Amino acid sequence: MQGATTRHRPRLSISGVCKEYGGRQVLRGVDLDVPAGTLVGVVGENGAGKSTLLRIAVGHLAPDRGTVTRTGAVGYCPQRAVLNDAFTVGQHLRLFQMAYRLATLERAGELMELLALTGCRRQRVGELSGGTRQKLNLLIALMHDPQLLVLDEPYQGFDWDTHQRFWTLAADLRDQGRSIIVVSHLLHDLHHFDAIAQLRQGRLHFEETNR
Numbered sequence: 001m002q003g004a005t006t007r008h009r010p011r012l013s014i015s016g017v018c019k020e021y022g023g024r025q026v027l028r029g030v031d032l033d034v035p036a037g038t039l040v041g042v043v044g045e046n047g048a049g050k051s052t053l054l055r056i057a058v059g060h061l062a063p064d065r066g067t068v069t070r071t072g073a074v075g076y077c078p079q080r081a082v083l084n085d086a087f088t089v090g091q092h093l094r095l096f097q098m099a100y101r102l103a104t105l106e107r108a109g110e111l112m113e114l115l116a117l118t119g120c121r122r123q124r125v126g127e128l129s130g131g132t133r134q135k136l137n138l139l140i141a142l143m144h145d146p147q148l149l150v151l152d153e154p155y156q157g158f159d160w161d162t163h164q165r166f167w168t169l170a171a172d173l174r175d176q177g178r179s180i181i182v183v184s185h186l187l188h189d190l191h192h193f194d195a196i197a198q199l200r201q202g203r204l205h206f207e208e209t210n211r
């Protein structure tokens with residue numbers, strides 16, 4: 001949260017970030033600090049620049065100006081899942097186990113249970129429903145238990161029970177001290193956030209919530 005507490009050193013600190021595409025300015029000086037134990041919502045109209053901001057936050061895209069500082073491991077759930085249709089769910093888990101250098105898939109197994117994915121382990125990703133693909137996309141972002149979670153509309157296509165379980169999980173992770181950013185379009189989800197950052201005309205406008 002901008003101007004928020006200095007209790008904790010922010011896990012993510014974005015300062016004066018600007019980005020344009022082909023002469024069109026999308027971000028015009030964005031500042032955002034996300035301390036440990038904070039769940040921040042980023043909202044805004046379609047095309048406001050939310051995904052652009054998150055891609056810059058995780059280092060997938062370079063800003064034209066401004067700085068981004070991150071500490072600790074990052075878990076990024078992109079808006080569009082980057083999965084290989086020919087591989088099974090289990091093969092994805094083993095691939096990311098190597099990429100994250102995890103000794104075991106214990107945490108992935110817990111998340112599989114929580115997201116009701118356990119029965120899909122042997123299925124090829126190309127055969128999964130949209131919501132189930134999205135569960136795997138989220139699981140891959142969380143399976144290494146990162147300190148900073150950057151989640152771009154992570155519950156697209158989730159059924160209501162899974163949607164509710166996602167918010168319980170997000171609150172637990174926040175309470176354990178993780179820093180979490182979630183892009184959301186759903187008005188009925190805004191009460192879950194500690195702060196809401198609205199992206200308007202290339203700048204973030206902050207609202208505290210009653211949480």
Ligand SMILES: Nc1ncnc2c1ncn2[C@@H]1O[C@H](COP(=O)(O)OP(=O)(O)OP(=O)(O)O)[C@@H](O)[C@H]1O
Nearest residue numbers: 021022026044045046047048049050051052053079
């Ligand atoms: N690689 C790119 N090249 C050119 N323009 C882009 C590129 N990526 C995004 N844009 C444009 O930048 C603007 C912001 O896009 P972005 O995807 O960040 O918005 P968003 O707020 O996440 O939108 P949505 O709510 O629809 O997901 C849009 O006008 C989009 O067309």
